[in-house]
Amino acid sequence: MSAATRRRLLAAGTAAGTLGAPAVLRAQTPLRWRMVTSWPRNLPGPGMNAQRLADRIARMSGGRLMVQLYAAGELVPALQVFDAVYSGAAEMAHTASFYWAGKVKAASFFTTVPFGLTPAEHAAWIEHGGGQALWDELYASFGIKPFMAGNSSFQMGGWFKRELKGLADLEGLKLRSAGLGGELFQRLGAVTVAMGVPDIYPALQNGTIDGVEFLGPASDLAAGFHQVAKFYYWPTFTKPNGTAECLVGLGAWQSLPDDLKAVVANACAAENAYTLAEADWRDGQALATLVEQHGVQLRRWPADIVAAARRASEEILAGFTAGSDLDRRIQRSYQEARQRIESWSRVSAEAYLGSRGGGA
Template sequence: MDRRSFIKKAGLAGAGAGAAALATPAIAQGNQTWRMVTTWPKNFPGLGVGAQRLADRITAATDGRLTIQVYSAGELVPPLQSLDAVIDGSAEMSHGAAYYWQNKSQGLSFFTGVPYGMTSRELTAWVRYMGGQEVWDEIYDQFGVQGFLSGDTGTQAGGWFREELTGLDSIQGLRFRTPGLGGQVWEKLGASVTNMAAGEIFQALQSGTLDAAEFVGPYNDLALGFYQVAKNYYFPSFVEPGLATELVVSKSKYQELPSDLQAIIRDVCQAEYDAVAADFAANDPRALDTLVNEHGVNVLEFPEEIEQAGAEAAKEILEGLLDSDDPLTKKTAESFQSALAIVRQKTEGTDALFIRARERYFEL
């Protein structure tokens, strides 16, 4: 996909289109049309495509009783105002990442990714079966919305850097795009951290506003064109070990739906969580091959000094959240910590051992 084709579409729509989009949702003969605003550029691999597919599946499964109309980043509201659009009633749904809204509650970051925290499979175990959804609901109840896991990128790439990292000294003053609790870790390591939407990152790298940036991984990063301005690509991310996206729905409007439509939204989100995971598993390796063999990208691992310092910073941040003055943030951190202690036993005691054995002994 040509990077310019979807970056261009990520810009703000004209006033006329915006005014039309803000019209009251259509309700005719019991059918409804809901607006979904997203943080992703139009036709964006994995994430934007996943949001559109989720909308299409809801529309098809309800036989048009609930039609979802998707507005990509900037078409109705700026990408990082998507949640606010649902809260204020400008849209019925938003598709993004919960850690984008950590200014509303630090607890929300736990439902996207935690530095040195859960893998994506561990995260969905916590949310679905170990009390995570219930505490997430408590946080979002404050804003009149309901959140569902809607996509899974797996463990992400660590980011693109203009200069090779030799140790902690390389990070001091580094202007780095990275969000959430991971951004707080990088700040503790000495970076100057900012967050920005996908469609804004390339220009900031190109202009020199940023020295480094991470977004997701090869599948997305190839499309965004980061390789054109930075060649050092670090793996893996230690701050985003299993990123999840979310669908947020107006809670009052969701509860007004018949029970079967509520179930369709919930179940389609769960199906899409798995579909997006498969999409990234299939296409990240192909994209990385292209980046290396066609664009001369250098694939590197973070120096051990940085990984160790990152782990210490992550532990310090989590301990602070466990002592948070905000009861729901504290409750979320406690729930996460308790669940991680359980789910990591299988990941480290079974899955990791198998991966190590396969790597050593099995080739086709």
């Protein structure tokens, strides 16, 4: 090969590299998404859950998809994150589906239902019982793709400033509650108020509300409710599960290559499992701290309240049969899942925990 030929080939290679460089650089430019949340920044439980999800996506994508988190009130109010994703003001949100029951009646099924599925049972329904397909269908008209993306496990019954000795004590009581749990308490005589997490403590402190149904002991301790109310009720009957959701705008979702779709989906799944383990680990210690260091008084719900709540729950779920075709299908699927799993849960988890605690 002559020197002239070598020079021509070298020049051609250099030109090709120069022409190709912008395309390579463009391919490496990270996508930047905004995630709005319904939680105060780094609130133990869901706030930290949301930040970890954003961090997971960045790491798992090798920096190709970067997610900037905006906590409640930083970009939009806590209870407007669904609308923010719907309108395109944000590509993602981290929240809980029961906040949207006013606009999407059956949304609550995808967070928790009174006397409904436990965390493990709920995941079984979503992953294996057709729940995810129904959830996708429910949000499709809003241009939103949902994922399970956290779980705060079993909740507590709630905080109250005065002791509840029976059903009559709920009459006229002002209670922060959300989703179907709020509707249930209304049927029991309480006046329920829906509000974002940042507004709950001030409302409890200044008397706007008399009680609050929130999460489990670790998140409740961090929120400081024990400083205002000392009566802490168990067991939950309105929130036997605590699934958080990641909402992704369908346009943003469909624009992703398949490998980044897998990153988002798997990051959500990892956070769902991690936060459930974290909640169970932290709640036991937090409950002991509340009782032993802060003088919180644990109270079991009076039997007449639980019995009335069970009847009200059945009425609420039956009401979905009068809704849209999709509402009916979601309610039927959920009920069938509970019936399918219940016999196994009774002879497995329920029986074991009873025997471990000294029962028969």
